[in-house]
Amino acid sequence: MKRIATLCLLLLALNGYSQTNAELDPKILTSKAVMNQFMDLRFGMFIHWGPVTLRGTEIGWSRHHQVPATDYDTLYKVFNPINFNADEWVKTASDAGMKYLTITAKHHDGFCLWPSAYTDYNIMATPFKKDxxxxxxxxCKKYHIKFCIYYSVLDWYQENYPLDNSTDPKLADKRKKPDMEKYVVYMKNQLKELVKNYDPYMLWFDGPWEAPWTKAMGLDMYTYLKTLKKDLIINNRLGKSFSGIDADGTAKFLGDYDTPEQRIGSLNMQTPWETCMTICEQWSWKPNDKMKSLQTCIQTLAKVAGGNGNLLFNVGPRSDGAIEPAQVARLKDMGSWLKQYGTAIYNTHGGPYNPNDTFATTRSGKKIYLHVFKPVTTLTIPEMPGVKINKAYIMKGATVALMQTNGQITLTLPAVLPDPNDTVIVLETDKSTIDIAPIKNEEKK
Structure with missing residues (x-):
């Protein structure tokens, strides 16, 4: 029995699953094939949206703070986003080159963007009354985009959830008769609605850090969800440990992939991961919010792919239901770049070099895609053990001179790079690059 258990743990480790996942029945875990298909997508749209956009403050977290709860909790009564157009949102994602979309169906504030049978605090109670x-x-089906759903574990509105708002411990006693067991049933009922009615490709959980939620609840919920849909992908935030904002590549999490937040994860060829990041500064809509430059957006995507991760890039539509035109334009420009260089992003593996501020690399078959971020004329990188470069050239452009001596590869680049945001140099090799171990490198000009 001990030998069999050890073998099971070894198999789970080889599949990239964490120690926490080892406590689950291996038969219900999302397969490596499904996860590989997810990671091939590389780029998705995150959408944080709800009645709070009427105040322009952060979703969930501004409740009791910038916005009094009595105001926050009644915003839905006047929430009427007459300019909402699902096709326009999804077309924006498609034009950006995004392959999946994740909507905050229920954030920490508890408001539901679908007509849930288990609460009146949902979109049908608004003047808008549309699912x-x-x-x-x-x-998403129309535009061939994978549809995904965000759902918060915590709920500062629902009466059975024990806490009112985790950012203010004085509010912890506000609930008169909280019942976590009933709340878990509420969660399961709502999640069954979402899975059965909308058939999401993936569920993106959040908020498991509060004390009422336990590791056992997370294990039970993952198991339950797999009875609803076998190949449903589930992120790492059902458990109590995940990388999030602070830790990096935590060894223990419950779910199918890690989720570094507002930062780029480290190169990891074993554990699937996805950076979630905002195109501006706030998750939900904020008037005159500062937007990232096109260069930052493109280089962030390339660095994430270079680390073998996906980028879930967030937009916050306005209270009228429209995405800011400037954000739409920025995303469209990203899509234009991907139309030219997408081969170096989609369906690739990260590495073998660790991304830095000068370059990142992705790889596929007998090709290394070198993403150059800075206007350097000479770029020197360590050689790849046992691999020879036969040819180097700018993607869809001219040949690049190279030398391979003394354990280094030196590339001579044009004085003016074709794309100031990210010029892709293709390195054709004499053998497959997939099995090359990660290579530490220093930035060299």
Whole structure:
């Protein structure tokens, strides 16, 4: 029995699953094949949206703070986003080159963007009265975008959830008769609605850090969800440990992939991961929010792919339901770049070099895609053990001179790079690059 258990743990480790996942029945874990297909997508759209956009403050977290709860909790009564158009949102994602979309169906504030049968605090109680989740699911099918759903574990509105707002411990006693067991049933009922009615490709959980939620609850919820849909992908935030904002590549998490937040994860060829990051500064809409430059957006995507991760890039539509035109334009420019260089992003593996501020690399078959971020005329990188470069050239452009001596590869680049945001140099090799171990490198000009 001990030998069999050890073998099971070894197999789980080889598949990239964490120690926490080892406590689950291996038969229910999302397969490596499904996860590989997810990681091939590389680029997705995150959408944080709800009645709080009427105040322009952060979703969930501004409740009791910038916005009094009595105001926050009644915003839905006047929430009427007449300019919402699911097709336009999804087309924006498609034009950006994004392959999946994740909507905050229920954030920490508890408001639901679908007509849930288990609470009146949902979109049908607004003047708008349209199933946002359903309309987005339909539009995603039209544009061949994978549809995904965000759902918060915590809920500062629902009466059975024990806490009112984790950022203010004085509010912890506000609930008169909280019942976590009933709340878990509430969660399961709502999640069954979402899975059965909208058939999401992936569920993106958040908020497991509060004390009422336990590791046992996370294990039970993952198991339950797999009875609803076998190949459903589930992120790492059902458990109590995940990298999030602070830790990096934590060895223990419950779910199918790690989720570094507002930062780029480190190169990791074993554990799937996805950076979630905002295109501006706030997750939900904020008037005059500062937007990232096109260069930063493109280089972030390249660095994430170079680390073998996906980028879930967030937009916050306005209270009228429209995405800011400037954000739409920025995303479209990213899509234009991907139309030229997408081969170096989609369906690739990260590495073998660790990304830095000068370059990142992705790889596929007998090709290394070198993403150059800075206007350097000479770029020197360590040689790849046992691999020879036969040819170097700018993607869809001229040949690049190279030398391979003394354990180094030196490339001579044009004085003016074709793309100031990210010029892709293709290195054709004499053998497959997939099995090359990660190579530490220093930035050299």
């Amino acid at each position: 946002v989740v359903g309309l987005l699911a339909k539009a």
